[in-house]
Amino acid sequence: xxxxxxxxxxxxxxxxxxxxxxxxxxxxxxxxxxxxxxxxxxxxxxxxxxxxxxxxxxxxxxxxxxxxxxxxxxxxxxxxxxxxxxxxxxxxxxxxxxxxxxxxxxxxxxxxxxxxxxxxxxxxxxxxxxxxxxxxxxxxxxxxxxxxxxxxxxxxxxxxxxxxxxxxxxxxxxxxxxxxxxxxxxxxxxxxxxxxxxxxxxxxxxxxxxxxxxxxxxxxxxxxxxxxxxxxxxxxxxxxxxxxxxxxxxxxxxxxxxxxxxxxxxxxxxxxxxxxxxxxxxxxxxxxxxxx
Amino acid sequence: xxxxxxxxxxxxxxxxxxxxxxxxxxxxxxxxxxxxxxxxxxxxxxxxxxxxxxxxxxxxxxxxxxxxxxxxxxxxxxxxxxxxxxxxxxxxxxxxxxxxxxxxxxxxxxxxxxxxxxxxxxxxxxxxxxxxxxxxxxxxxxxxxxxxxxxxxxxxxxxxxxxxxxxxxxxxxxxxxxxxxxxxxxxxxxxxxxxxxxxxxxxxxxxxxxxxxxxxxxxxxxxxxxxxxxxxxxxxxxxxxxxxxxxxxxxxxxxxxxxxxxxxxxxxxxxxxxxxxxxxxxxxxxxxxxxxxxxxxxxxxxxxxxxxxxxxxxxxxxxxxxxxxxxxxxxxxxxxxxxxxxxxxxxxxxxxxxxxxxxxxxxxxxxxxxxxxxxxxxxxxxxxxxxxxxxxxxxxxxxxxxxxxxxxxxxxxxxxx
Ligand SMILES: Cc1ncc(COP(=O)(O)O)c(C=O)c1O
Numbered sequence: 001x002x003x004x005x006x007x008x009x010x011x012x013x014x015x016x017x018x019x020x021x022x023x024x025x026x027x028x029x030x031x032x033x034x035x036x037x038x039x040x041x042x043x044x045x046x047x048x049x050x051x052x053x054x055x056x057x058x059x060x061x062x063x064x065x066x067x068x069x070x071x072x073x074x075x076x077x078x079x080x081x082x083x084x085x086x087x088x089x090x091x092x093x094x095x096x097x098x099x100x101x102x103x104x105x106x107x108x109x110x111x112x113x114x115x116x117x118x119x120x121x122x123x124x125x126x127x128x129x130x131x132x133x134x135x136x137x138x139x140x141x142x143x144x145x146x147x148x149x150x151x152x153x154x155x156x157x158x159x160x161x162x163x164x165x166x167x168x169x170x171x172x173x174x175x176x177x178x179x180x181x182x183x184x185x186x187x188x189x190x191x192x193x194x195x196x197x198x199x200x201x202x203x204x205x206x207x208x209x210x211x212x213x214x215x216x217x218x219x220x221x222x223x224x225x226x227x228x229x230x231x232x233x234x235x236x237x238x239x240x241x242x243x244x245x246x247x248x249x250x251x252x253x254x255x256x257x258x259x260x261x262x263x264x265x266x267x268x269x270x271x272x273x274x275x276x277x278x279x280x281x282x283x284x285x286x287x288x289x290x291x292x
Numbered sequence: 293x294x295x296x297x298x299x300x301x302x303x304x305x306x307x308x309x310x311x312x313x314x315x316x317x318x319x320x321x322x323x324x325x326x327x328x329x330x331x332x333x334x335x336x337x338x339x340x341x342x343x344x345x346x347x348x349x350x351x352x353x354x355x356x357x358x359x360x361x362x363x364x365x366x367x368x369x370x371x372x373x374x375x376x377x378x379x380x381x382x383x384x385x386x387x388x389x390x391x392x393x394x395x396x397x398x399x400x401x402x403x404x405x406x407x408x409x410x411x412x413x414x415x416x417x418x419x420x421x422x423x424x425x426x427x428x429x430x431x432x433x434x435x436x437x438x439x440x441x442x443x444x445x446x447x448x449x450x451x452x453x454x455x456x457x458x459x460x461x462x463x464x465x466x467x468x469x470x471x472x473x474x475x476x477x478x479x480x481x482x483x484x485x486x487x488x489x490x491x492x493x494x495x496x497x498x499x500x501x502x503x504x505x506x507x508x509x510x511x512x513x514x515x516x517x518x519x520x521x522x523x524x525x526x527x528x529x530x531x532x533x534x535x536x537x538x539x540x541x542x543x544x545x546x547x548x549x550x551x552x553x554x555x556x557x558x559x560x561x562x563x564x565x566x567x568x569x570x571x572x573x574x575x576x577x578x579x580x581x582x583x584x585x586x587x588x589x590x591x592x593x594x595x596x597x598x599x600x601x602x603x604x605x606x607x608x609x610x611x612x613x614x615x616x617x618x619x620x621x622x623x624x625x626x627x628x629x630x631x632x633x634x635x636x637x638x639x640x641x642x643x644x645x646x647x648x649x650x651x652x653x654x655x656x657x658x659x660x661x662x663x664x665x666x667x668x669x670x671x672x673x674x675x676x677x678x679x680x681x682x683x684x685x686x687x688x689x690x691x692x693x694x695x696x697x698x699x700x701x702x703x704x705x706x707x708x709x
Contacts, residue, residue: 052578
């Protein structure tokens with residue numbers, strides 16, 4: 001089975017770009033996603049904001065705070081996704097990046113909402129991640145990234161994703177052992193998210209040597225590999241793709257532009273174009289891998 | 293292994309992948325050194341707790357409280373442990389373990405500052421560099437402890453995000469750990485976080501109940517009817533309960549901070565209390581599935597307590613489990629009652645308790661003489677988890693604000709320094 005996310009890797013290295021949904025408000029997010037797609041983004045990671053984003057650095061933490069303050073909730077998020085899906089300009093896969101508590105809690109709150117509407121007492125919520133995944137699939141989400149859910153605890157979410165045709169994308173860290181890597185690759189679909197360096201998200205001024213080591217360990221994998229954490233410039237994109245990555249993931253560099261609040265859409269488009277060109281440059285230097 | 297990482301459905305390991313290998317390494321070290329006493333780790337830990345920490349702490353009969361409540365009241369004096377709180381039991385255990393594991397840097401978060409102080413102290417004692425994350429609000433209300441940490445040569449990193457309390461400090465420490473995981477050990481301050489922390493911290497703290505159980509038998513010839521301890525994350529709580537858990541006739545009462553009221557402000561997304569055990573919903577925070585203060589979407593709510601050490605939106609998974617099982621009874625008392633209990637113990641027994649511990653003492657008053665009418669039985673052990681020196685500024689200010697009868701007036705002394 002080939003997913004829409006995986007297809008994004010078919011011809012050239014995709015630019016996977018992250019924005020926090022609702023930063024600074026839902027209407028702006030739509031405009032920004034359109035701008036990113038115009039600039040060449042092939043997959044959009046849309047962050048569903050959680051109050052305790054332990055994997056994020058300051059840039060994305062603040063974006064999440066702005067989005068929460070502006071009233072973003074899981075239900076509004078799904079509405080936003082559905083609207084983006086109807087937008088002819090946005091013809092790329094959308095990936096939901098969020099933390100497990102929101103996924104887990106959604107079933108309970110769904111039952112609660114139903115009972116509020118009907119005036120009856122809350123029936124038992126549907127336990128576990130299934131209701132969230134169902135709602136995500138209906139809205140038009142193609143895959144999930146959950147940074148606080150290691151492969152060991154991912155069983156229930158994985159089943160729900162299989163039932164609703166969503167990819168579950170795992171993050172491989174520089175510290176990941178070979179044994180853990182095998183376990184992860186058993187369950188991963190879509191692509192492998194290679195964490196380029198230890199620490200949290202955030203734009204950096206160089207490419208970590210960890211990136212090359214991690215990519216080397218994934219040589220044999222037939223899933224595409226995309227590198228994230230720290231990429232902010234054309235040269236990083238080129239270096240990473242020429243070093244063997246099949247795609248690049250960029251978040252903080254875009255979120256920084258949103259935070260600055262100045263001609264955001266134009267600058268996002270230009271930044272996306274710059275990074276995409278860097279990735280394309282990098283790709284020309286690698287020979288076609290065998291068997292692809 | 294994953295079944296052992298849980299208490300019923302609670303617990304587990306919900307952390308970024310970058311941390312998982314370190315957590316597996318820690319799990320392995322926990323099993324070898326703590327559970328199997330490899331290389332005599334536990335012997336060394338006990339010895340250092342005795343020599344450096346001043347264990348055993350006394351179990352003291354509180355004569356005037358016994359009279360007031362017309363039953364035998366015994367206090368487990370963790371306030372007399374070196375550093376002034378039970379926190380040293382865990383901090384010393386973990387810093388020592390980090391040494392056995394060959395780590396060369398210690399990080400920790402702190403709320404009341406007691407855990408930070410204990411970690412800084414243990415790090416100084418064992419020669420490890422140490423950095424502590426602390427929320428800005430907590431820095432402002434626990435200044436003496438900030439100085440103590442600095443005096444022990446620990447870096448104190450202020451955390452300005454959110455409400456600037458323990459929850460934010462934990463987030464920030466996890467981020468540091470994710471960046472420096474290869475050489476750094478994160479000394480979590482309570483029975484929270486991913487497995488093996490909840491079990492390991494409980495094991496280090498269980499020395500409280502090991503001693504208390506033996507002491508109460510030596511001194512009274514029997515086991516108590518109930519054991520009472522305050523619950524923030526729950527480390528002094530489980531430490532005080534653990535050895536009594538199999539004694540089914542002993543009631544175990546966990547006293548949470550009821551803050552200013554128990555209802556949640558839905559508009560502000562604020563919980564004016566931190567009673568996650570009594571009012572929280574199951575969810576996942578800081579690496580574990582447990583009971584949490586959260587809104588219907590799963591966003592974590594800011595908690596409130598006059599006591600910094602109880603001001604946390606979650607609780608340890610083992611306590612959540614034991615509460616569901618009915619083995620532990622969760623109750624709560626408000627800020628005012630805790631302040632009154634602070635003054636009461638200071639006046640009646642000559643012991644200034646931490647505001648955290650004051651919650652446990654306040655429950656005694658409410659259960660025996662007040663609203664919560666509860667049968668604590670004829671023999672009650674209360675854990676005094678720490679001493680209240682760190683809280684004096686808060687207590688004076690908050691008592692004045694409330695015009696508390698029990699509080700001495702400090703007004704005439706102002707400006708005389
Ligand atoms: C004296 C004292 N008691 C209790 C607590 C609450 O923590 P726990 O519930 O983990 O014992 C603290 C926390 O800082 C404390 O300093």
